[in-house]
Amino acid sequence: MAKENETVMVPLKSKDFAKGKSAKKQSFPIGQANKILGLSNSQWELDSKDFDWNGKEIVKVKK
């Protein structure tokens, strides 16, 4: 499980991009990324196979 460590950056991509535009990608500190994905109407999703969203928090994928 990823710790609430602000130095860990999590890549996200937006889901609400307009037609003709590509999804915007941005990395957020993991604490902020947890807040964003935790929103009921979140317009972001993970953009990395290194992390997973378990519905409550972002967890590091074990390889």
Next chain:
Amino acid sequence: MDCNCPAPTSLTEIVAEACGVDLKQIQKLAFQRDGSIFDSGATSDILELSSWQGFTSASDDTKIVITPLIGGDPTIEAGEAITTGGGDNSTLNGVEEVEGVNPSSFSCLFKSLSSTAEKQLKALICEKNLVVYLFLQGGRIAVAELSAQTHTGFPIQSVFVSDRNNAGFGTKDTVNMSFELQEGWSDNLVVLKPNFNPLTEL
């Protein structure tokens, strides 16, 4: 208003507008520390909900906080002219001289706020460099346009949030809020219709 030199070579053109611009009712406010912008050329298009969610979830100077729905009486009173003289010997021909413009005053009240929300609103009193985004009826947003791609809020100062008013039986408690919008605040005002409803989705 800066009337110092260099003066324009001719009068500044006034565009003939076909459409009116009215804010109508201000229904929510969003505050942010001054210094951040929405940039549609980068990753923060002001018209997209994802951009706002990026700012509302931040834990640094870029964070945006949003008030509950305004309960009533949202108004902006434009600042009056600062004048000197008039009808006396202190100015040329005794004509009143315009020397500046006062800031504009926003005020509104919130109804039936919890003490938690009241206290959180009051935390804004201690902030010195804020900008405000105005969420308008119909889900529109009034912002300051820096360029075609970049927008920010209107600079404000002197935020005040009152203690709770109580008028007794059959009434709702109210909390008054006010702040001053910098002189010239509406010079670059644009009203945008985002791809989401800021009144219900933020």
